[in-house]
Amino acid sequence: xxxxxxxxxxxxxxxxxxxxxxxxxxxxxxxxxxxxxxxxxxxxxxxxxxxxxxxxxxxxxxxxxxxxxxxxxxxxxxxxxxxxxxxxxxxxxxxxxxxxxxxxxxxxxxxxxxxxxxxxxxxxxxxxxxxxxxxxxxxxxxxxxxxxxxxxxxxxxxxxxxxxxxxxxxxxxxxxxxxxxxxxxxxxxxxxxxxxxxxxxxxxxxxxxxxxxxxxxxxxxxxxxxxxxxxxxxxxxxxxxxxxxxxxxxxxxxxxxxxxxxxxxxxxxxxxxxxxxxxxxxxxxxxxxx
Numbered sequence: 001x002x003x004x005x006x007x008x009x010x011x012x013x014x015x016x017x018x019x020x021x022x023x024x025x026x027x028x029x030x031x032x033x034x035x036x037x038x039x040x041x042x043x044x045x046x047x048x049x050x051x052x053x054x055x056x057x058x059x060x061x062x063x064x065x066x067x068x069x070x071x072x073x074x075x076x077x078x079x080x081x082x083x084x085x086x087x088x089x090x091x092x093x094x095x096x097x098x099x100x101x102x103x104x105x106x107x108x109x110x111x112x113x114x115x116x117x118x119x120x121x122x123x124x125x126x127x128x129x130x131x132x133x134x135x136x137x138x139x140x141x142x143x144x145x146x147x148x149x150x151x152x153x154x155x156x157x158x159x160x161x162x163x164x165x166x167x168x169x170x171x172x173x174x175x176x177x178x179x180x181x182x183x184x185x186x187x188x189x190x191x192x193x194x195x196x197x198x199x200x201x202x203x204x205x206x207x208x209x210x211x212x213x214x215x216x217x218x219x220x221x222x223x224x225x226x227x228x229x230x231x232x233x234x235x236x237x238x239x240x241x242x243x244x245x246x247x248x249x250x251x252x253x254x255x256x257x258x259x260x261x262x263x264x265x266x267x268x269x270x271x272x273x274x275x276x277x278x279x280x281x282x283x284x285x286x287x288x289x290x
Contacts, residue, residue, distance in 0.1 A: 005283045045184070050162050077095065078093040094139065194251055221285060246281045253270070
């Protein structure tokens, strides 16, 4: 079991480590690559998974609602902990609420549970991503127009993929293959860019960083365990939900905090230390889930 867990996690952290080492050595500017990933490759990955003729959204409705409850529940507990400790909820709550279900969650699902796990993992990513670009942005700036979320390429790809899948439209196989090949670029690029991004983070608040890094997976796994008792899910979906709960804070939290000037250095500490402590929490979640 230990060997299997190591073999699952090794590619993820190996690519991230390469990105970190390259980032330390040459400081590459990945701004254009990251924009391409968010605007082209990730949407292609989402569309290919949702528009697949074997994908039926109705089968994943219980997982969708449970994921929504998990994300919102994590935010509520994060807000309560922030208030209890005298922290700014706008700083502490988003990293607890929004996890790294893109950079780490998608590749981890495929490596741990096979290609058949990509569709449910994308459903979970879809829920978190939609909430992050709507409620997450509004939380940091109440003047944010929630209607702008429909301009996000990954959200548009989600809607398009669901529409094609529900309508039963079969995309021309060569076209679908081209879209899938574009989507395949996204996962290694996300991991590599994550490593480079970590070189730019600074541990300004070690105590707060450790608190957030430990609170995020503990709250997530506890809520996942409770929700699994309330809602019947397939064995693979139960394992995916537990791993989803254990994921570290999303790097996007730091980008949002920087954009809205919401104590970005503190958020960077939570994100950086959180992704490092994932080396301990993800094996635990996999050991339970597998």
